[in-house]
Amino acid sequence: MLNIHYFASIREIVGKDSEHLELPSGASTVKDLVEHLSTVNPAFKSLVDSEKKILVAVNQTVADESCMLSKNDEVAFFPPMTGG
């Protein structure tokens, strides 16, 4: 199962902080996962369609949409970081 996390403004828009999901068949990359989430969650789709910048981390390392996913990966979506 993929372990998906949402943070900050993304968490508020999506309406949950995490979820477990089987990697959909035929899906192998972050881009595929984003497409899948957009079809099952209208709030997530609205986010992807907006101008908002979304970052993704796979197993706690920032990744891009071509990153390959394995079935037990931890994937996180969040806005640009504002530490310090």
Add this chain to the structure above:
Amino acid sequence: MISIQTDDFDLNDEIQKLRRKGGDTGAIVTFTGLVREFDSHKNNQTKAVKYLHLEHYSGMTEKSVETIVEEAMTRWPVLAARVIHRIGKLNPGDQIVMVGISSGHRKDAFDAAEFIMDYLKSKAPFWKKQYTDQDSHWIESRETDVDALRRWQDLNAK
């Protein structure tokens, strides 16, 4: 040594710990960031800040900060490094972050501390939500923070 915590910290204690870390310490530089009382970021309107709420990605935060500190230690002859970043609810005037560096000489200590702060701003998974009397909003990343990183990356390329 890295701490992500809700509790406040005592800057003087941290300086004394850096003094005792050993090595031929000639310089200790510390930076402390505070929660500002006024927000003049949006539309040049000044609003009184009631409080901030700091969210983070537990696990990734610690890993990211460790990577940043390790990178600083490969670039400069740092003897000891200390990073404290607070999370949760913070009021105006509260200490929010502290970076402390001990080194043989001041230039290395200043540079390493500034490098770590610049990277903490946009490469460690923290997010700030600001509450005023009227509303609340997520603080957005600033172009100047990205520029600050570019400076170190350009140095790297030389």
